[in-house]
Amino acid sequence: MKPKEILLNSLLSDNKITLSELSAEEIGDEHLSTGIETPMKANAFAMSDEEKIKTIANHFTQIMETLGLDLTDDSLKGTPQRVAKMYVKEIFSGLNPANKPKIALFDNKYQYNQMLVEKDITFFSNCEHHFVPIFGKAHVAYISNGSVIGLSKLNRVVQYFAKRPQVQERLTMQIAKELQAILKTEDVAVIIDAKHLCVSSRGVQDINSATVTSFYGGKFEQEATRQEFLKYLELKTNY
Numbered sequence: 001m002k003p004k005e006i007l008l009n010s011l012l013s014d015n016k017i018t019l020s021e022l023s024a025e026e027i028g029d030e031h032l033s034t035g036i037e038t039p040m041k042a043n044a045f046a047m048s049d050e051e052k053i054k055t056i057a058n059h060f061t062q063i064m065e066t067l068g069l070d071l072t073d074d075s076l077k078g079t080p081q082r083v084a085k086m087y088v089k090e091i092f093s094g095l096n097p098a099n100k101p102k103i104a105l106f107d108n109k110y111q112y113n114q115m116l117v118e119k120d121i122t123f124f125s126n127c128e129h130h131f132v133p134i135f136g137k138a139h140v141a142y143i144s145n146g147s148v149i150g151l152s153k154l155n156r157v158v159q160y161f162a163k164r165p166q167v168q169e170r171l172t173m174q175i176a177k178e179l180q181a182i183l184k185t186e187d188v189a190v191i192i193d194a195k196h197l198c199v200s201s202r203g204v205q206d207i208n209s210a211t212v213t214s215f216y217g218g219k220f221e222q223e224a225t226r227q228e229f230l231k232y233l234e235l236k237t238n239y
C-alpha cells in the first residue's frame, strides 16, 4: 500500500492547526496535533522525577486494579513501578527540557557546502491519543550555513523529540524547527516514515499502512534540491 504523505510546510506558517471544530473522538483517530509545541502545563516540572514516578505508580496500580488484575501476583506486583519509571526516565524523558541534548557546532573548516543527509535514523515514540508505539525511520538533511553538527547529534535530536507522547506531524516539525535553530539555517529537510500501532493493533487494524510526513525548509523548497535529497534516500548500501 502506498503510504500517505503529509506535507507540513503550510502548517508551519501560522504555527497552529485549528482543530477546535473537531470532537475529541475525531481528533483521536485522525491523529492530528494542535500545534508545534507539545502542550504542557505551566507547572510541568514542579515535581521531581522521583515524585512523578511515585504518583504514576499509584495511579497505574488503580488502572490495573480497575481492570480486575490481582496485584498480589508475583508477575504483576512490580508493574506499576516499572511502568512509572519507564514513562519518566525513558519513553517520555523528552518532555523535560533538562534532557535536551547539548549540541556543539563546529566551524565548517573544509567548506563543505553541499547537502548532508543522515538517513534511516530509527526511532521509537508513542501516540499521544492512545499511548501505544509509533516507530519508524527519520531522514534528515541540511545545507551548512557555516557551521556543522556532529552526526550523532542529529540522531539525538530525533530521539529527544520522539521520547514524548506524539503525533507524527508534530514530531516532524519539532525536529525540523530545532535543527533550523541549532544550525542557524532554513535549509533543513525532515522525512519520517512510521508505523502506528494504534492503526495496526487496534482500531482499523491495518497492518500494512505506513505514514510519511515531510518538512522542506529554505533551499529544500526548490524542486531540484528536494529531488537530490530524495535520491539519496533511495541509494542502496551494501554494508
Ligand SMILES: [Zn+2]
Pocket (backbone or CB within 6 Å): 028, 031, 127, 128, 129, 130, 131, 198, 199
Ligand atoms: Zn493513536
